[in-house]
Every structure is written in C-alpha cells, then in structure tokens.
Amino acid sequence: MTTLLPFVLFPVLLWGGALQINVTKEDDESFQEQEKFLSFAHCNESLLELYSTYCRLLFQEDMLDTNKELWCDWQSVIRPYNKLTVCLEYFTGTLPCFYPNHIVEKAFLQVHSIYFQYCRDQEDGFSDPPHYVSVSLTLVPVCLIPILVSLVVWKSKVKE
CATH class of the missing domain: 1.20.5 (Single alpha-helices involved in coiled-coils or other helix-helix interfaces)
Structure with missing residues (x-):
C-alpha cells in the first residue's frame, strides 16, 4: 500500500500544480501586492536567467512549427505566446522572484525583437x-x- 501511494499522489500533485498555474490578466492588479503575501528576499536571478532561456527555447520551437508568414497573425501565435508567459510566470514564482521583473521583461523584449519586429500595429492604418x-x-x-x-x-x- 505504501509503495502505491507515491504513484497515486504524483499525478494528483502534477495535475494540481498544472491547474494552479496562473497567467496575470490585464485587469488583475493583485500582482502589484505580491510582497504582502510572499517573501521574495532570496531571488536567484542567475537561475531565473537560465529558466527564461529555457522558456524562450520552447517558444522558439513552437514558432519554428508555425509558418513564418503567420508570425504577425495573433490567432496563430497566441498559444505559443501564452505558453511562454505561463512558463516564465511559473519559474519566477518557483524561485521565488517578483513577477514581472527585469529578467522576464528582457526575455519578452528579446522575443519581440526576434519574432515580431516587422509586425505592424493593426490600428496604424492612417498616414x-x-x-x-x-x-x-x-x-x-x-x-x-x-x-x-x-x-x-x-x-x-x-x-x-
């Protein structure tokens, strides 16, 4: 019985952890009050840099599967972009660090400079x-x- 317990609990913990991953929404401002609930005194920024590189590599794999002409189409890119956001937010909270922070911001800026630099804003129709x-x-x-x-x-x- 005790040997089966870890095999039963592991999927529950795995699925439970996956269900608790949260992407910060635009109208959710609770991320600004993180210091009230969590202690972020020991943020390992060098490890966060490695994790952000890992998340960017996952995003790169997803983008290579997407046709290059569709990179500016938000409907084609939203799923990999959301996975990147969830990945960065998950590792930032695991370390524990504030989210968003300068490392996450740098990761998003690198992604945007590589994949979205030639995308035009849809509202920029007037000259x-x-x-x-x-x-x-x-x-x-x-x-x-x-x-x-x-x-x-x-x-x-x-x-x-």
Missing part, C-alpha cells in the same frame, strides 16, 4: 496627409482670425 493639405488647413483659419476680429471690432464701433 499623414500630404504637406499641401496640412498647410492649407492650417493657414485658412489663421488668416480668417484677424479678419473676423477686425469685423467684430468694426461692428462694435458702428453701434456706438
């Missing part, structure tokens, strides 16, 4: 108007203001 349009739209009101001011002054003098 600057031609020079003559912006000059004409600026000069017309500027020229009309003195004319209108002089007209108002002239009309106020006529009433007197």
